[in-house]
Amino acid sequence: MQTIIIGAGIAGLAAAVRLAQAGHTVTVCEANGGPGGKLSQFSLGEYRFDFGPSLFTMPQYVDELFSLAGEDPAEHFRYVRLPDVCHYWWQDGTRFTAPAATDDLARAAAATFGVPAGRVADFMADAARKYELTGRTFLEKSLHRAATWLDWSVAAALLRIPGLDLFRSMHAVHARDLGHPKLIQLFDRFATYNGSNPYKAPGLLSMIPHFEHHFGAYLPEGGMFDISQSLFELAQRLGVHFRFNTRVTEIRRERRCVVGVTTSGGSLPADNVVCNMDVWLAYDKLLPGAKKPARTLRQQKSTSAVIFYWGIRREFPELGLHNIFFSDDYAREFAALEAGELAEDVTVYVNISSKLVKSDAPAGCENWFVMVNAPADTGQDWDEWTRGLRERVLTRLAQQLLAPASSAPAAQDLEALIVEERIVTPPQLEALTGSHQGALYGTSSNNPLAAFLRHPNFSQEISGLYFLGGSVHPGGGVPLCLLSAKITAGLLAARHPPAPRSVA
Numbered sequence: 191m192q193t194i195i196i197g198a199g200i201a202g203l204a205a206a207v208r209l210a211q212a213g214h215t216v217t218v219c220e221a222n223g224g225p226g227g228k229l230s231q232f233s234l235g236e237y238r239f240d241f242g243p244s245l246f247t248m249p250q251y252v253d254e255l256f257s258l259a260g261e262d263p264a265e266h267f268r269y270v271r272l273p274d275v276c277h278y279w280w281q282d283g284t285r286f287t288a289p290a291a292t293d294d295l296a297r298a299a300a301a302t303f304g305v306p307a308g309r310v311a312d313f314m315a316d317a318a319r320k321y322e323l324t325g326r327t328f329l330e331k332s333l334h335r336a337a338t339w340l341d342w343s344v345a346a347a348l349l350r351i352p353g354l355d356l357f358r359s360m361h362a363v364h365a366r367d368l369g370h371p372k373l374i375q376l377f378d379r380f381a382t383y384n385g386s387n388p389y390k391a392p393g394l395l396s397m398i399p400h401f402e403h404h405f406g407a408y409l410p411e412g413g414m415f416d417i418s419q420s421l422f423e424l425a426q427r428l429g430v431h432f433r434f435n436t437r438v439t440e441i442r443r444e445r446r447c448v449v450g451v452t453t454s455g456g457s458l459p460a461d462n463v464v465c466n467m468d469v470w471l472a473y474d475k476l477l478p479g480a481k482k483p484a485r486t487l488r489q490q491k492s493t494s495a496v497i498f499y500w501g502i503r504r505e506f507p508e509l510g511l512h513n514i515f516f517s518d519d520y521a522r523e524f525a526a527l528e529a530g531e532l533a534e535d536v537t538v539y540v541n542i543s544s545k546l547v548k549s550d551a552p553a554g555c556e557n558w559f560v561m562v563n564a565p566a567d568t569g570q571d572w573d574e575w576t577r578g579l580r581e582r583v584l585t586r587l588a589q590q591l592l593a594p595a596s597s598a599p600a601a602q603d604l605e606a607l608i609v610e611e612r613i614v615t616p617p618q619l620e621a622l623t624g625s626h627q628g629a630l631y632g633t634s635s636n637n638p639l640a641a642f643l644r645h646p647n648f649s650q651e652i653s654g655l656y657f658l659g660g661s662v663h664p665g666g667g668v669p670l671c672l673l674s675a676k677i678t679a680g681l682l683a684a685r686h687p688p689a690p691r692s693v694a
């Protein structure tokens with residue numbers, strides 16, 4: 191069974207492992223020079239940076255791939271659980287370090303924000319309940335197969351939906367359940383974990399903190415790229431053939447059946463094509479003449495980002511691995527994003543992997559990944575915007591981080607510490623990772639029906655064509671991309687019952 195995977199993003203790599211293990215002969219065609227897609231890495235001088243994802247949850251979905259191949263995950267892929275998840279900073283000087291464990295989080299929130307400890311504990315219990323009732327249904331199965339809907343657990347989950355805040359916004363749920371404005375903002379931020387807007391995304395998504403605080407937040411020992419690299423190596427051990435610098439230009443079909451692909455390096459035959467490329471661009475570029483699922487492809491994009499990668503020639507002990515500097519007006523910030531604009535006052539995320547991976551920066555220095563949520567690219571003047579944004583971000587961070595040493599810290603004081611710099615904008619995200627409009631997570635979840643409106647993991651028109659990754663069901667983010675590979679492998683197994691594989 192010849193199967194071609196288009197793209198070596200995290201979902202493509204996971205699918206390569208699963209399909210090779212199921213007996214397919216797998217070739218991965220990747221336009222870039224190496225694996226990982228958004229989950230890749232690069233260096234600036236002596237500083238190493240993960241290109242995109244920085245928060246790692248649900249490591250069991252990676253471990254599972256090694257176990258499936260009969261290997262011990264701990265021998266090939268090691269990670270640490272974080273005791274504290276995130277350091278939050280507000281402009282009025284309030285600071286809060288969120289412990290990972292749910293009970294500790296409730297106690298710490300009570301102490302900092304003066305709310306009863308039971309309030310956050312009850313909220314987290316509700317998040318757990320939402321996940322338990324719907325997580326497996328919406329995340330681990332295809333929503334586009336009759337068999338899913340004939341499963342009694344799915345029917346039971348659907349019956350409970352009215353009580354799960356599907357038709358109330360996340361923000362409304364947080365306002366109702368948490369009361370304190372800073373706690374509301376803190377939990378509203380979880381909407382950005384899939385590029386959504388807390389004022390529009392359904393309250394059911396208030397389950398997201400459960401992933402971080404119950405299942406835990408982690409960092410691979412060598413940084414996030416370890417995830418891609420270890421799966422790439424596993425796939426190679428299973429006999430998967432990788433063709434890098436090979437762009438697929440067409441998915442070839444005959445009588446509505448896949449027969450192969452055309453690439454920048456020639457044609458390849460295939461019984462199945464598994465597409466890890468952004469689904470919008472796949473229809474636009476690879477499937478000329480194919481019927482497009484218009485409503486699915488019209489869904490609102492997730493947010494994109496402007497990212498500053500800075501090599502900093504100093505250490506900041508008050509910062510942790512994950513740091514958030516909140517804007518004063520979250521509603522205005524998201525209203526601007528909805529309008530395709532950037533607010534004047536923005537929330538700034540700073541990730542510093544060298545806090546744990548010492549080799550990521552020279553001694554006494556830090557590698558800062560500084561990210562600001564931005565609208566998907568629709569032709570804005572990113573050069574102009576980025577210049578102004580850089581100045582505002584430097585000013586904001588200088589005021590919060592350099593104030594003890596200087597009474598009136600300015601952007602230049604922090605700028606003077608930058609020894610290496612790279613800036614990535616939404617159009618560059620599209621060019622580098624093939625993500626339509628630079629969206630970080632495919633389509634947003636700003637609609638209660640978003641889960642049902644994502645593209646299925648298979649083509650309803652072309653036999654042998656499958657889709658996975660952040661732009662299709664169940665959505666963006668590393669854990670969901672890994673699940674999309676699992677669902678797709680299951681669909682392929684149903685079509686071609688697996689032949690047991692002998693590992694040499």
Ligand code: FAD
Nearest residue numbers: 197199201221227228242243244245438624659660667668
């Ligand atoms: P992608 O990574 O999108 O890769 C697709 C691959 O296909 C690319 O390598 C591309 O070159 C290749 N390709 C495209 N077209 C072709 C073609 N025609 N021929 C051959 N190859 C092609 N998620 C988290 O879980 N935690 C985070 O903290 C987090 N933060 C993020 C921060 C940023 C800045 C970004 C960009 C994303 C972040 N995400 C995060 C989201 C996460 O990175 C993505 O959801 C996930 O990595 C997408 O994986 P994918 O399998 O869909 O493939």
